[in-house]
Amino acid sequence: MHELSIANSILEAVRAEAARRPGVRVAKVGVRVGELSGVEPDALSFSFEALVRGSDLEPLALEVETCPRRQRCCECGCLFRVVDFNLVCPDCGSTESRCVSGDELEMVYLEIEEPQAAPAPGTGLRGAA
Amino acid sequence: MERVPLEKKVLSENDRLAAGLRSRFREHGILCLNFISSPGAGKTTLLEQTLARLPRGDRVAVLTGDVQTDNDARRLARFGFPVKQITTGGACHLDARMVERALSDWRLEGFDLLFIENVGNLVCPASYDLGEAAKIVVLSVTEGDDKPLKYPAIFFRAELLILSKIDLLPHVPFSMAAARENARRVHPEIEILEVSATAATGMDAWVGWLDARRRQVQPAAEAPVASRARSVP
Numbered sequence: 447m448h449e450l451s452i453a454n455s456i457l458e459a460v461r462a463e464a465a466r467r468p469g470v471r472v473a474k475v476g477v478r479v480g481e482l483s484g485v486e487p488d489a490l491s492f493s494f495e496a497l498v499r500g501s502d503l504e505p506l507a508l509e510v511e512t513c514p515r516r517q518r519c520c521e522c523g524c525l526f527r528v529v530d531f532n533l534v535c536p537d538c539g540s541t542e543s544r545c546v547s548g549d550e551l552e553m554v555y556l557e558i559e560e561p562q563a564a565p566a567p568g569t570g571l572r573g574a575a
Numbered sequence: 576m577e578r579v580p581l582e583k584k585v586l587s588e589n590d591r592l593a594a595g596l597r598s599r600f601r602e603h604g605i606l607c608l609n610f611i612s613s614p615g616a617g618k619t620t621l622l623e624q625t626l627a628r629l630p631r632g633d634r635v636a637v638l639t640g641d642v643q644t645d646n647d648a649r650r651l652a653r654f655g656f657p658v659k660q661i662t663t664g665g666a667c668h669l670d671a672r673m674v675e676r677a678l679s680d681w682r683l684e685g686f687d688l689l690f691i692e693n694v695g696n697l698v699c700p701a702s703y704d705l706g707e708a709a710k711i712v713v714l715s716v717t718e719g720d721d722k723p724l725k726y727p728a729i730f731f732r733a734e735l736l737i738l739s740k741i742d743l744l745p746h747v748p749f750s751m752a753a754a755r756e757n758a759r760r761v762h763p764e765i766e767i768l769e770v771s772a773t774a775a776t777g778m779d780a781w782v783g784w785l786d787a788r789r790r791q792v793q794p795a796a797e798a799p800v801a802s803r804a805r806s807v808p
Contacts, residue, residue: 448668448699455585463581473576477585484701484728531724531760541763549731551702553583557576 452485452551453493457503459553469561474507476557480515480550487512507557515548589703592671596706599683606792607689609705611729612713613722614695617739617772619647621713621781622690624772626654628782634685638677639692640669647692657681668699671706688789697722701729708792709734716740716747720754723761730761735768735784742771 456475464472479485487510494508515528521540528548534541584590600607610618622637629635636657639647648660661669661677674691691707693700701710712733714722717740723730730736736758738751751769758765768784770777 448666448702451666451668451670452585452702455588459583459585459587463579482728482731484698484726531727533760533763545731549728551585553581553585555581556579558579559576 449485449489450493450497453490453497456494456508456553457497457501460503460506460556463556467558470558472503472506472556472558474509474557475553476509476511476555478511478513478550478552478554480513480548482515482545482549483551485551511554513547513550516546517543518546519543586702586704589671592675593704593706596671596675596678600689600706600708603683604687604792605683605689606687606789607691607705607707608788609691609693609700609707609710610713611693611697611700611710611733612695612715613697613718616695616713616715616718618692618695618713619650621737621739621770621772622651622692623654624775624778625690625782625785626651626656628778629654629656631655634687635690636681636686636688637690637692638674640673640694642667642694663694667694667696668703669693669705670703674705687792688785697726697729701732708788711735711737713737713739714754716744716749716751718749720750721757723754723757727761730758730765733762733765735766737781738767738769740771740773741769741776742774
């Protein structure tokens with residue numbers, strides 16, 4: 447269950463990026479998780495929500511994009527998705543291929559709200575009623 | 576709302592520290608190996624029997640990680656080589672910062688082989704680069720032969736699979752052929768050795784693998800280990 451420390455690394459990176467952009471609020475972070483990364487997306491989301499709750503980053507959202515394993519065939523050069531660990535090239539039948547994706551654990555994007563963006567009319571009073 | 580692209584590894588800070596460790600290991604001609612397995616697969620016993628075969632005075636050191644206790648460090652220290660326990664206090668894996676801290680009061684020029692025994696866990700340690708030259712996954716025959724398919728991340732990243740406790744094969748429903756096939760479905764190039772550390776089966780092949788890797792790190796040095804290996808009574 448290292449997803450908690452992975453989630454914490456994401457939050458630290460978000461804080462570092464936010465510090466470089468004074469005044470902005472980070473609303474969402476997108477991460478890419480490969481199926482060979484050893485990271486379970488559901489456990490990551492669960493850990494992430496637990497760490498964000500009550501923190502300075504609340505309400506930060508997380509979007510996880512999962513990436514299947516893809517191989518490039520050494521014979522015919524085609525790119526194929528690996529299903530059920532089948533490494534045989536679907537085009538030429540070769541068993542020689544190289545892994546080109548599936549072990550990612552990357553931050554892909556941040557969604558930020560600029561400080562200049564004035565709040566929509568009326569929203570400034572929300573919560574005061 | 577604006578979307579800002581950000582191509583950055585989640586564990587980039589760990590990767591940065593690991594890259595620093597790797598370059599220090601290279602500078603000092605150290606082969607660093609990171610042993611990963613589930614709890615009880617026999618990492619410590621394999622390391623004990625490996626240390627027992629190395630000549631006294633060989634430039635070897637061991638870091639061993641556990642959630643609690645220094646039992647493994649005490650077991651491994653009996654062989655006369657420097658050993659340090661990393662107690663993670665709950666964390667399920669070692670990370671590069673823990674290794675860096677553990678090495679901080681050792682003079683790296685005194686070593687050319689560093690074993691790191693990770694916390695017993697087949698999942699989490701796979702994600703953390705420790706600056707090692709290779710990850711070695713240990714799978715015992717008392718576990719399932721489908722472990723490579725259940726925990727592909729570590730088998731995908733390991734350079735060598737050591738199938739351990741093979742002296743117990745007559746007593747367990749473990750298919751060596753299935754384990755090999757499953758490991759190669761995940762990682763076709765993985766090297767595989769079959770070992771029983773307690774029965775000393777396959778240890779020569781393992782020590783041979785180790786010697787070959789040590790020579791790769793130090794091509795110019797005098798042939799270090801194989802010729803000087805002392806036999807174990």
